[in-house]
Amino acid sequence: MRYLPIFLDVRDQTCLLIGAGAVAARKLALLRAAGARVRIVAPECEAEIAALIDGDAVHYTAGAFSPEQLEGCHLVISATDSAEVNAAVAFAARARNLPVNVVDSPELCSFIVPAIIDRDPITVAVSSAGKSPVLARWIRSRIETLLPSSIGKLAEFMGERRAVVQAQLPQVGARRRFWEQLLTGIIPPTLAQGKIQTASELFNHALLEKAARPPQGRVYLIGAGPGEPDLLTFRALQRLQEADVVVYDRLVAPAVVDLARRDATRLYVGKCRDAHSVPQAEISQTLVELAQQGKIVARLKGGDPFIFGRGGEEAQTLAAAGVPFEIIPGITAASGCAAYAGIPLTHRDYAQSVRFITGHTQDGKLSLNWAHLAQGRETLVFYMGLTATAEICAQLQAHGLPADYPAALIEQGTTARQRVIAGTLATLPDLIAGAESPSLLIVGEVVSLHAELKWFEGAIDAPAAFKAATRQRAECAITHRAVAA
Ligand SMILES: C[S@@+](CC[C@H](N)C(=O)[O-])C[C@H]1O[C@@H](n2cnc3c(N)ncnc32)[C@H](O)[C@@H]1O
Incomplete structure (x- = not known):
């Protein structure tokens, strides 16, 4: 943020306005609307301003600017056509530590005047830090339509x-x-x-x-989606902004956590590098206790709370404790990653069903019904399967799927860091060396459509600005996590 947004009380304060043309007239109107007394200095005065001269409230002096005119003033605006005069005003005002604005010369300003929506006492100010007043005014007009005149x-x-x-x-x-x-x-x-x-x-x-009525707490179990913050649902955003406390874990994008109210308490319960996550029972108990204190709690979970998110356990604990709760579904990693990788999870020609499977190993072993999984014409999505990828690919081949059966790993799906590694059951384990969590494994003939449909990777030009913004958010995420840890 280049400028600090503040609202200045200039009621009954004397402000100096250098210039008396059309631009100065607009500044005069603004200063008067805020209750300032205005001294105007200019060699000549346009009729628009002359009509407003009013004793001490709007006082006009015919002549050139001189620094002693700043005496007793609280704020200065220079709105002349002369670069020399504007520079002299700025110099003299800064020397006296007076806030100064020079119209259309941000380099001479110590403050800038934003685009304003005035629904007194509500005032909305929009600034582009002097980069594009037209854009700021356009944003203002958009906001204006959202604010009823009442x-x-x-x-x-x-x-x-x-x-x-x-x-x-x-x-x-x-x-x-x-x-x-x-x-x-x-x-x-x-x-x-x-x-x-x-x-x-x-x-x-x-x-x-x-x-x-005594205050009653409650818990919102909110699906925060797979990573890209804009994939949050509208309801999730509403509930998040109601919360007094936000409890979140590792897979929740920091940009999503940032959408909570600034004064909401944030509790990180995810796993940090080289550390353990907070045990599940402890998280569930924390939710209960916070709600019993009358707090509104937003429990943010990556993806969807009811898909490998342990949302079921948390909901059971809340139900047992009699705490009111609401579950807000989120876009699960399978949907998000598949969409952003251009891999339809079902397709009339290739897959009539889809299965979400945990690839999480117990003591290094996966106990799954491989014969069932290896029947084909079905898309298999393995969550938490990164470390078990080689075993999954080997087992599926051992139970009948061909070595050239399509498979892909999607790393950090939907984010600017998304990487899709597409191969086959035979080749994928070697291709994914160095891949990092979170990663999702998709096995099925639909994976072959990735080459044709990979819109997010630029095959169909994904908007560059959108990608840059997403990347920036990802970078903030890293800083944010470091702080949280
Ligand atoms: C504990 S599960 C949570 C799943 C979550 N509840 C959901 O609905 O997506 C975590 C696993 O989800 C997958 N995952 C979540 N976000 C992902 C992403 N952005 N890209 C790839 N995989 C992701 C990974 O397989 C990760 O190991």
């Missing part, structure tokens, strides 16, 4: 009632949830219709009800 009224309504809510609901979490529920309820549309009295009665009733 949002200002709603902010006033809520502001007037903050003290009473604070008194009735002393717990921060309970207060926040009350306000969040209010925002999605009937009160905002009632206010938008101008029915302030009804809104007020509804509010009083809701507050009384809330205060009478």
Whole structure:
């Protein structure tokens, strides 16, 4: 972030505006909207500004800029056509540690003026750090369409009632949830219709009800998807943003964890390098205890919580303890990796069914029904099968699949680091030397379609910017994990 976004109180403060043309007129309007007193200095004054001159509130001095005019000012804006004057204003203001903005010259500015949506008291400011004001304005217009014009009224309504809510609901979490529920309820549309009295009665009733009930915790078991943060579901995002505490493990992309509220507590329970993960029973118990303290807990799990995610065990513990919970499905690694590798899991010509199988070994051994698995016309997806790949390929051949039967390993699927290693049952074990976790093994004739359908690897040009953004997130992920560890 190049600039610190802040909102400056200039009410009744004197601000100096150098220039009195059309651009200066816009800056004058902005300063006046924020309640500033404005001193204008310019050799000549355009009619638009002349009409606004008003004693001390908008004062005009005809003439050139001189540094002593900065005396008693709190902020300076230079909006002249002269590069020399602009530079002199910037120099003099900086020498006095005064915040200065020079229109269209970011290098001379100590602050920049963002694109603004003003729904007083709600103000949204968008900045492109001076790189593209047009883009910032475009973003502003997009946001504008999302904000009803009555949002200002709603902010006033809520502001007037903050003290009473604070008194009735002393717990921060309970207060926040009350306000969040209010925002999605009937009160905002009632206010938008101008029915302030009804809104007020509804509010009083809701507050009384809330205060009478002790805060009740709950747990959301959320599928965080296979890696690419944009693959999170809308419901998952909503629930994540409600949470007071986020409990997450290794396979959850840090960019997903970052989507939680800034003040939410983050608890990492995954395996760190050279360390053990928190035992499952302990994680489940933590979820119960947090919910019993009245907390809203988001338990984030890679992929889908109910597919090799031990979500079932956590849900059982919650159910036994009487803790309310909700399960939000996620895109499982098989779906995500297959889609991003261009390998359809089923296909009329090649596979009529698909199986998700654990390749996790117990004491180095896999005990699976190989004869069943080696029947063909079915796609086999092995989770946690990286270290057992050679054994899986050998067993499938030993039980009847041909050596040239297609198989692929997908490493870090859906992320910018995705690697698809495609081969056959005979060749794959050698091809994957050096491959890292998380990796998914797909065996089946559908794998042969990868060469034709590998859209994410550039066969059909995957948007470069999209890939770069994903890569950047992956890099943040590494830093984030190091911090978490
Ligand atoms: C403990 S399982 C969790 C599966 C998860 N619940 C799901 O639905 O995807 C972990 C295994 O999922 C697979 N996996 C998860 N994310 C992956 C990814 N982005 N790329 C490849 N494999 C992945 C790997 O096989 C990994 O060993």
